[in-house]
Amino acid sequence: MTLAHQPSMxxxxxxxTLTPLAGxxxxxELSDGAWVDHLPGWVSGSDEVLxxxxxxxxxxxxxxxxxxxxxxxxxxLRWYGAGExxxxxxxxxxxxxxxxxxxxxxxxxxxxxxxxxYRDGRDSVAWHGDRLGRGRTGSxxxxxxxxxxxxxxxxxxxxGGPSLRFPLGHGDLVVMGGTCQRTWEHCIPKxxxxxxxxxxxxxxxxxxx
Ligand SMILES: O=C(O)CCC(=O)C(=O)O
Ligand SMILES: [Fe+2]
Numbered sequence: 001m002t003l004a005h006q007p008s009m010x011x012x013x014x015x016x017t018l019t020p021l022a023g024x025x026x027x028x029e030l031s032d033g034a035w036v037d038h039l040p041g042w043v044s045g046s047d048e049v050l051x052x053x054x055x056x057x058x059x060x061x062x063x064x065x066x067x068x069x070x071x072x073x074x075x076x077l078r079w080y081g082a083g084e085x086x087x088x089x090x091x092x093x094x095x096x097x098x099x100x101x102x103x104x105x106x107x108x109x110x111x112x113x114x115x116x117x118y119r120d121g122r123d124s125v126a127w128h129g130d131r132l133g134r135g136r137t138g139s140x141x142x143x144x145x146x147x148x149x150x151x152x153x154x155x156x157x158x159x160g161g162p163s164l165r166f167p168l169g170h171g172d173l174v175v176m177g178g179t180c181q182r183t184w185e186h187c188i189p190k191x192x193x194x195x196x197x198x199x200x201x202x203x204x205x206x207x208x209x
Contacts, residue, residue, distance in 0.1 A: 014045035016090040021101040032183035043171035050147040052088045053199040074124050076117040098143050106141050110203035118198045121191040133209040135181030140208050143175040148198040155186045
């Protein structure tokens, strides 16, 4: 793939590692029982993870029916189901660390890893809640680790109101929890700024999509 991150010849390969979550991740209570946890720089040495994610891991273009036309979804997708080996061991470690930290509150493990590749500023995801599964009716969590060019995640209450903005940079963690998928919506807006590729890795429990 041509999107691969180009390290300069002076780059020293730093090994990707996870930094602690406990006592560092910051919770933002939203309205109606929704919350967002945010930890910028959770992963350090993220370049090698980004390099793997921008390689040939089976990215595919999804198509959606829009009225009379079938159009390409403006991002590439790769879905890792339960039991599928993730493309970089750091991601397996991230899921384990999320289970350790959030398990007592969530009551179940994170099992799937949905990935989105935003090739440039024209790629985006429109306002939505992750409501295809149990997020429609119950409280749950969706944990997102971001790699590559920073893009903001916007959130707004479904009942209307101003939106909140969480910048998601290389190695940052954001977790949407409580009623967030039902009572709030989120999006990654398009931007005219010259941004490079970004990969979002979303960990979800069984039956949440
Ligand atoms: O790119 C992101 O971080 C968000 C993606 C998202 O909301 C989704 O795939 O449901
Ligand atoms: Fe989503």
